[in-house]
Amino acid sequence: MKKKYFITTYGCQLNVHESEKLAGILQNMGYTEANNIKTADVIIFNTCAIRGGAENRAMGNIGALKKYKLENKNKIIAVCGCMTQQKENADFIFKTFPFVDIIFGTTNIHLFQKFLEDREKTQKRQYDYSEDFNLKSENCPKYRTSGENAWVNIMQGCNNFCTYCIVPYVRGRERSKPQQDIITEIKELIKQKKYKKITLLGQNVNSYGNDTNQINFANLLKEICSLEGDFKLTFMTSHPKDLTSEVIDIIAQNDKMLKEIHLPIQSGSNKILKAMNRKYTVEKYLSIVEEIKSKIPNVRLTTDIIVGFPGETEQDFQNTCDLIKKVQYNGVFAFMYSKRKGTPAENMPNQVDEETKNQRVNEILKLTKENKKEN
Ligand code: SAH
Ligand code: SF4
Ligand code: F3S
Secondary structure, eight states: OOOEEEEEEOSSHHHHHHHHHHHHHHHHTTOEEOSSGGGOSEEEEEEOOSSHHHHHHHHHHHHTTHHHHHHOTTOEEEEEESGGGSHHHHHHHHHHOTTOOEEEOSTTGGGHHHHHHHHHHHOOOEEEOOOOOOSGGGGSOOOOOSTTEEEEEOEEOOOOOOTTOOHHHHHOSOEEOOHHHHHHHHHHHHHHOOOOEEEEEOTTGGGTTTTTTSOOHHHHHHHHHTSOSSOEEEEEOOOGGGOOHHHHHHHHHOTTBOSEEEOOOBOSOHHHHHHTTOOOOHHHHHHHHHHHHHHSTTOEEEEEEEEOOTTOOHHHHHHHHHHHHHHTOSEEEEEEOOOOTTSGGGGOSSOOOHHHHHHHHHHHHHHHHHHHHHO
């Protein structure tokens, strides 16, 4: 009988796609997907570090895996992703959870087959930590699990260092995937005919090509749109400071482009945006929104908000509420600020207490529901 795997994925679409790569490696080795965690021979936790909540949930659930190992000592348990790309966390998991067999980070996903084979051959636990950020996982086979949607990474990493964010530390600097590799991958997806939607992925897709002498993001979109086939194209995520008129025009004018943009504002207060190192003002953001709405009349506009960033006063928060009312988003993802170790905001003065953060996030939820009712 074929061996089975079960993957639990935390975090963003990037992680969802990376789990598709781990599944691709396992499928190539002859494994099949288990219906549930109990029947799996290999259990993988692909973790996220974006907020404390995501980390705590994963840690708790890793602890609970012990019972599967006690039932069957041949089960292999692996933990990877953004949480284990932080040395301290990876060390902690190695020491605290001796039943975890394989630990690796975001830099060495492509080595998973080797870790698995070495574990089986030597019976030794595999713990590999490296800060060599690269694009090697792009060559992994992919076992796609997102229905009609196919994720295509166009770049990895982030250079923006928003002061609250852990991503640049666990994903490294921006690295653009060669244009030819992207086109080849998409042509192959179109040929298979089962993917009706292609979503380009990157922490800030607008800066595609900045690290190489290749074409920029707008021209990449144009080139993909010119490919023949029955598919729609979209992307995430766009940093407002880098979204160009050229990109907005392409979305407006090209039938292949989905009429949607996820444009995280984070805060409606210029003081907070500055402290966050977002490099745009509320006024600049609103002028981009105006351009988008006038050029793409039925656009689906969504955003991310952080409430309770250090120094956020009631007035700053009300400015965020005002902005949400003004823009009339189709969807708002609101998060309570979570302190991340090693980021500049960790030690900023005037940290906001949990209760206030909670109240503010609830207020935004109420506000967006009210907005939805009006629509
Ligand atoms: N690269 C994307 C965002 C990736 S993280 C971008 O810049 O838009 C997704 C969202 O998580 C962010 O937009 C932000 O709203 C939220 N987030 C990131 N770090 C956070 C933190 N420390 N606490 C709370 N929310 C955070
Ligand atoms: Fe984080 Fe900012 Fe980079 Fe987005 S742009 S991943 S929020 S540092
Ligand atoms: Fe989480 Fe890593 Fe994505 S920290 S949000 S899984 S890039």
